[in-house]
Amino acid sequence: GENVEQHPSTLSVQEGDSAVIKCTYSDSASNYFPWYKQELGKGPQLIIDIRSNVGEKKDQRIAVTLNKTAKHFSLHITETQPEDSAVYFCAASERSTGFQKLVFGTGTRLLVSP
Amino acid sequence: DGGITQSPKYLFRKEGQNVTLSCEQNLNHDAMYWYRQDPGQGLRLIYYSQIVNDFQKGDIAEGYSVSREKKESFPLTVTSAQKNPTAFYLCASSSRAGYPTEAFFGQGTRLTVV
Numbered sequence: 475g476e477n478v479e480q481h482p483s484t485l486s487v488q489e490g491d492s493a494v495i496k497c498t499y500s501d502s503a504s505n506y507f508p509w510y511k512q513e514l515g516k517g518p519q520l521i522i523d524i525r526s527n528v529g530e531k532k533d534q535r536i537a538v539t540l541n542k543t544a545k546h547f548s549l550h551i552t553e554t555q556p557e558d559s560a561v562y563f564c565a566a567s568e569r570s571t572g573f574q575k576l577v578f579g580t581g582t583r584l585l586v587s588p
Numbered sequence: 589d590g591g592i593t594q595s596p597k598y599l600f601r602k603e604g605q606n607v608t609l610s611c612e613q614n615l616n617h618d619a620m621y622w623y624r625q626d627p628g629q630g631l632r633l634i635y636y637s638q639i640v641n642d643f644q645k646g647d648i649a650e651g652y653s654v655s656r657e658k659k660e661s662f663p664l665t666v667t668s669a670q671k672n673p674t675a676f677y678l679c680a681s682s683s684r685a686g687y688p689t690e691a692f693f694g695q696g697t698r699l700t701v702v
Contacts (some may be wrong), residue, residue, distance in 0.1 A: 478630070506688030517592075517678055517693035518631070525688075563630060567688040573619075573638060574688040575646075578630035 476501040476568035480579025487554050488587055495582045497564035498546040506567040507540060507547045508576070511560045518563060522549070554586045590615050594679050594694035600702050601666070601673065609664045609697045611679035618684060620662035621691065624648060625676040634677075637662055666699060674701050 477500040487493050499507075505526040510518035524531045524538045524547065531538050535554075540547040551558055561583050565576040592613045601607045613620065619638050623631040633646030637656040651670025656662055662681075666673045676698050680691040 480630075483628075508690065510693075515696070515698075517594075517680075517695045519693070520690045523690065573636070573644070575633060575636070576688075576691060578632075580628065580630045 476504055476566055476575075476577040478564060478566050478577050478579045480564050480582060482582060483580065484583045484585070486585045486587065489554060489556060491554055493549075493551045493554050493558070493584055493586075495549045495562055495564070495584075496546060497548070497566075497579050498544075499566040499577075500545065501566070501568060502542075502545065503569060504566040506574070507538070508565050509538060509549050510563045510565065510578075512563065512581075513560045521562075551584075554584075556586050556588055559584055559586045592679055592681055592692055592694035594677075594697050596697060597695065599697055599699045601699060603701055604668045606665055606667050607699065609666070609677055609679075609699070611662045611664065611694060613660050613662075613679075613681045613692075615681055615683070615692060616659070617681035617692070618659070619682045620656065621680045621682075622646075622652070622654065622662070622664045623678045623680065625678060625696075631678060634664065673699055675699060 480497045508523035511521045512518040535552045537550040561581045563581050564579040568575045595610045621636045622634040635654045637643040653665045678696050679694045682691045
């Protein structure tokens with residue numbers, strides 16, 4: 475089955491800096507890669523996603539890049555703000571008997587210091 | 589407001605007891621999921637359901653049971669057979685089970701064994 479690895483586990487940046495979180499996946503058949511943000515005590519919320527037919531997607535300060543050949547994808551946050559502090563999860567879809575299952579990375583705790 | 593509602597937010601269980609976590613969605617989604625989240629780990633899939641009256645085991649189903657009698661409801665029972673039930677439990681739904689798309693999460697239930 476699919477295996478997703480995520481790095482780093484923690485990331486500290488100064489306000490205004492950029493932050494990059496990287497994930498690798500094992501199943502070349504995976505075709506959907508979402509990123510979720512989870513604030514303390516809450517459920518994860520989708521912040522951006524990308525499909526395998528696209529190499530890059532951007533939404534204001536957030537961008538995701540996908541390299542299918544190398545089987546890795548990355549989240550880029552520019553001009554970080556304290557409210558970006560949270561745990562971020564990447565995921566990859568795994569197709570199992572007609573059902574699309576999301577396999578999650580272990581998460582990155584991002585701390586943005588003022 | 590459309591969304592997923594989990595209850596209760598906090599739940600305490602004595603050893604040997606079964607407890608049931610509630611999950612209700614009004615998004616008219618076909619697929620529903622239960623995930624378990626432990627510190628330092630990603631989200632692990634317990635059970636999922638693609639349609640009413642049908643559900644499948646995920647990666648860590650032992651000690652758990654579910655039902656899907658209504659489209660909008662997918663309760664999870666943590667049985668006494670689950671040896672380490674203390675965790676944060678997340679319910680999610682998505683519009684189409686066979687197509688990779690955004691999963692919407694509830695706010696979670698934190699279960700503690702006392």
